[in-house]
Amino acid sequence: MPRRDEIGGWGALPRFIGAAAVTLTYLFLLAPIVIVIFTSFNPTEANAFPPTGLSLRWYHEFAESDGFVSAFLFSLWLGILAAIGATAIGFLAAYALLRFFARRRELGQALTMLPMMIPHVLISISLVFMLTVVELPETLTLLLGHIIICLPFTVAGILSSLDAVDRNLEHAAFTLGASRARVMWEVTLPLIAPGLLSALIFAFIVSFGDVYIALFLSGPGKTTLPIEIFNYMNWQSTPVIAAITSVQVAMIVVLGLAIERLVGLRHVMRIEETRR
Amino acid sequence: MTETRRAGWLFVTPIGLLYLLILLAPLSYFLLLSIFKYSAFEMYLFEPTAENYQRLLFDPYYRGVIYRTLRIAATTTVFTLLVAYPLAYFLARYGGPGRGVLMFLVIAPLMSGVIVRTYGWIVLLGAEGTINTALIWLGAIQRPIQILRTEFAVIMAMVHILLPYMVFPLFSAIVAQERNLEQAARTLGASNLRIFLEVTLPLSRPGIVMGSVLVFTLTAGAIVTPQLLGGKEMKVLGILIYDLVLTTLNWPLASAVASLLVLLQFSVIVLYFRGARGRAAA
Numbered sequence: 001m002p003r004r005d006e007i008g009g010w011g012a013l014p015r016f017i018g019a020a021a022v023t024l025t026y027l028f029l030l031a032p033i034v035i036v037i038f039t040s041f042n043p044t045e046a047n048a049f050p051p052t053g054l055s056l057r058w059y060h061e062f063a064e065s066d067g068f069v070s071a072f073l074f075s076l077w078l079g080i081l082a083a084i085g086a087t088a089i090g091f092l093a094a095y096a097l098l099r100f101f102a103r104r105r106e107l108g109q110a111l112t113m114l115p116m117m118i119p120h121v122l123i124s125i126s127l128v129f130m131l132t133v134v135e136l137p138e139t140l141t142l143l144l145g146h147i148i149i150c151l152p153f154t155v156a157g158i159l160s161s162l163d164a165v166d167r168n169l170e171h172a173a174f175t176l177g178a179s180r181a182r183v184m185w186e187v188t189l190p191l192i193a194p195g196l197l198s199a200l201i202f203a204f205i206v207s208f209g210d211v212y213i214a215l216f217l218s219g220p221g222k223t224t225l226p227i228e229i230f231n232y233m234n235w236q237s238t239p240v241i242a243a244i245t246s247v248q249v250a251m252i253v254v255l256g257l258a259i260e261r262l263v264g265l266r267h268v269m270r271i272e273e274t275r276r
Numbered sequence: 277m278t279e280t281r282r283a284g285w286l287f288v289t290p291i292g293l294l295y296l297l298i299l300l301a302p303l304s305y306f307l308l309l310s311i312f313k314y315s316a317f318e319m320y321l322f323e324p325t326a327e328n329y330q331r332l333l334f335d336p337y338y339r340g341v342i343y344r345t346l347r348i349a350a351t352t353t354v355f356t357l358l359v360a361y362p363l364a365y366f367l368a369r370y371g372g373p374g375r376g377v378l379m380f381l382v383i384a385p386l387m388s389g390v391i392v393r394t395y396g397w398i399v400l401l402g403a404e405g406t407i408n409t410a411l412i413w414l415g416a417i418q419r420p421i422q423i424l425r426t427e428f429a430v431i432m433a434m435v436h437i438l439l440p441y442m443v444f445p446l447f448s449a450i451v452a453q454e455r456n457l458e459q460a461a462r463t464l465g466a467s468n469l470r471i472f473l474e475v476t477l478p479l480s481r482p483g484i485v486m487g488s489v490l491v492f493t494l495t496a497g498a499i500v501t502p503q504l505l506g507g508k509e510m511k512v513l514g515i516l517i518y519d520l521v522l523t524t525l526n527w528p529l530a531s532a533v534a535s536l537l538v539l540l541q542f543s544v545i546v547l548y549f550r551g552a553r554g555r556a557a558a
Contacts, residue, residue, distance in 0.1 A: 010468050021362040026378075028359070029385055029439060032396025035406060039399050046404045089294065092287040100284025108288075114295055118303065119497035119541070121514055122534055125521055126302035132319065133305070144298050151291060180283070209389025211500050216521065226391045233504055237398055245392040252387050260380060 033249060040242035058243035068244060070221070071228035075208055078139075078224060082146035083203035087196060089147065090154030090203075095184065097155075098162050112155040115148050120212035123148065128216045139222050145213040150203035157202060161195025161263065162188070194262040201255050201262075208248070307538065309531035320528050328532035338516075342536070345513040348427060348502070349495040352434040356442045356491045357484065359435060364446035364483070365476075386440040394501045397433040398424065401505070425507035433505050434495050441494065442487035449483025450476070485548050493541040513537050 010018065043055035062068055090112075097108045115123065127145050131138065165188060173183045189196070214224040223231075225248070229241055313323040332338045367379060385393060400406045401423040408420040423429050453476065461471045499514035506512075511519075513533055520530035 014468065018362060018366065022366045025359055025363045025439075026381060028436060030381065032393055032400055032436060033385060033388060035399050036392065036396045089290040093291040096284045096287035100280055100287065111295075112291065115299065118299070119493065119537065121497050121499060121517060122303060122306075122538070123299065125517065125530065125534065126306045127298070128521065129306045129309075129527070130298070130302035141298075144294065148294055148299055151294070155291075180280070205387045209387065209391075211390050215499065215518070226389060229391050229395070230500060230504070233395065233398070237395070241395050242399070245388075245395055248392060249388050252389075253384060256380065256384055256387055260376070 036242050037246045037249065039239050040246040042239045042242070045238055058239040059247075061238075061240045062243045062247070065240070067223075067228055068225070068240070071223050071225045072244070074222060075225040078143060078146060079204040079207040081143055082150055082207040083200045085143070085147040086150035086154045086203040087158075087200045090151055090199060091158050091196065093151075094155050094158040094162055095188070097159065109155070109159065113152045116152045120149060120210075121215075124213045124216045127213070138217055138219050142214060142217040142222075142224075145217065146207040146210060149210065149213060150206045153206060154199040154203050157199040157263070158192065158195055161192040165191050198259040198262040201259050205252055205255055209252075306527075306531055307535050309528050310535045312528050314526050314528045319525070328528050331529065332532050332536060341511045341513060341516055344427075344511070345496055346540075348431060348434070348512060349492050352431050352438065352495045353488050353492045355431065355435045356438055357488060360439055360442035360446055360487065361480075363439075364443045365450055367443070368447050368450035382440050382443055385436075390437060390500050393437050394433060394504050397429065397436070397505060401429050401432075424505060425510070427506065427510070429505045430502050430510065433501050434498065437501060438491045438494055441490045445486035445490070446480060446483040449480045449486075453479045489545050489548050492544050496540060497537060 040058055041054050041056070043053040043057055093108075093112055097105050097112075101108055123145060127141050130136070131141060169191070170183050170187055173187045174180075178186070209226065210224070211226045211230060214227045215230070218224060218227045225244070229244065233241060309320055310328050311324050311326070313321040313325045314328070315321045332342075363382070367375075367382070370378070398405075402408070403420040403422075403424075405423075407423065408417075411417045412420070457475050457479070458471050461475050466474070496512075497514050498512065499518050502510060502512045503515055503518075513536070517530050517533050517537075520526045520533065
């Protein structure tokens with residue numbers, strides 16, 4: 001009797017085919033990103049891979065391009081503000097769903113997912129359209145749009161952190177005479193701090209990578225990095241894009257690893273893993 | 277009790293206001309525009325008309341755009357499913373070392389944003405790109421072949437970009453399966469292939485449905501990837517909306533296109549879920 005391993009007791013040949021398929025899929029998944037990183041060190045104008053040499057020319061170009069640097073900084077600030085907004089609002093909503101409306105939790109949770117079910121293009125156009133009716137600063141509208149698209153992620157992440165909180169700790173504090181606000185502030189919040197931090201980081205990543213909301217809501221001097229790149233690439237493409245996107249990828253990998261350390265990426269992405 | 281209720285409503289006020297005033301109200305108003313007359317001077321006139329929909333559905337140009345969008349979205353969905361299934365199956369059943377890293381490698385591209393990955397495909401598929409260089413080096417072709425600005429390039433990149441959206445619902449569906457069912461089938465003498473086809477695959481249906489709906493709707497509404505990889509001539513519904521809003525400034529027609537997109541997505545969702553339920557009951 002051959003030993004059966006975890007992958008469902010398949011024979012040697014199907015397992016070999018399966019392993020090859022999975023390896024190829026990973027190659028497919030990662031190749032475009034790895035190639036961008038290599039291209040960014042290319043000394044020539046071409047978006048070529050394999051590169052013909054090694055240089056930091058395109059990183060210099062990025063650092064010296066006012067348009068890209070200011071777009072990078074704009075995206076950074078926008079991402080930070082959107083992350084703070086979405087985490088704060090998301091925490092209040094998640095807390096209310098679990099502690100005040102526990103019986104309506106399913107419905108409430110589904111409602112908070114609303115922005116994920118509407119194509120982001122439509123959210124964005126509606127916001128532009130709103131500006132033709134209501135006088136609001138464009139940047140504020142962009143920020144509100146980003147907060148909206150981040151909220152499904154922050155609410156879901158914080159909900160799963162709150163689920164893990166031992167209610168007895170809160171009850172103990174109540175029994176000792178603490179007010180609900182004090183329990184929330186001094187017991188619940190510290191307990192879910194890792195969840196809050198990872199919601200913050202994830203929202204930042206969502207905001208920083210967004211194209212669709214910003215596509216219709218960018219003005220001169222108020223362009224996010226992805227839109228600046230998109231506009232540039234509509235006319236030309238040089239490895240300066242590779243350099244910028246490499247910086248972005250590095251940043252996201254670091255932030256992603258931070259979330260993985262804090263709570264595990266899977267929980268933030270709401271990937272269910274209930275083994276039976 | 278009333279005090280806690282009040283506190284509860286207070287806590288959900290910010291998200292409620294945002295969703296109602298900044299999301300749903302503008303969206304409804306925008307979609308309503310599609311039944312109003314276009315005016316070059318005032319954006320739109322409050323005169324109900326069917327002409328936007330007529331133009332969209334009967335003009336051969338717009339029909340072509342609708343067909344192309346549907347074709348790209350359907351092809352992308354099928355290929356994404358085919359590529360994603362083995363990976364999801366593997367991740368769900370693999371318990372060895374490095375499992376966390378392997379999961380991370382699927383999530384990480386998702387976080388890098390659409391632009392990064394689209395640019396990656398430009399580098400891969402361009403005239404001096406990896407694929408052309410490799411083919412010339414292998415002697416398969418003499419000079420670079422045109423891959424960018426074809427539907428193939430768009431579909432390839434869309435499959436890549438949307439792969440995680442398919443992998444994770446599949447993963448959840450496969451992980452949630454009762455392993456005893458496979459064991460039972462094996463005890464009864466079923467072959468591995470038969471177990472897979474008659475037990476595992478049918479039980480992954482919720483994941484297949486969920487992932488397909490996500491990928492289809494996200495492809496149907498895409499702008500950036502078709503525009504950058506498909507070139508200026510390859511119009512899809514998303515690009516049509518973009519042009520109508522930013523260049524032509526024909527808001528009512530843009531609204532009609534958007535309404536069509538919403539309708540399309542809802543009918544796909546309804547069809548899929550009804551199909552899923554119907555077959556599960558049978």
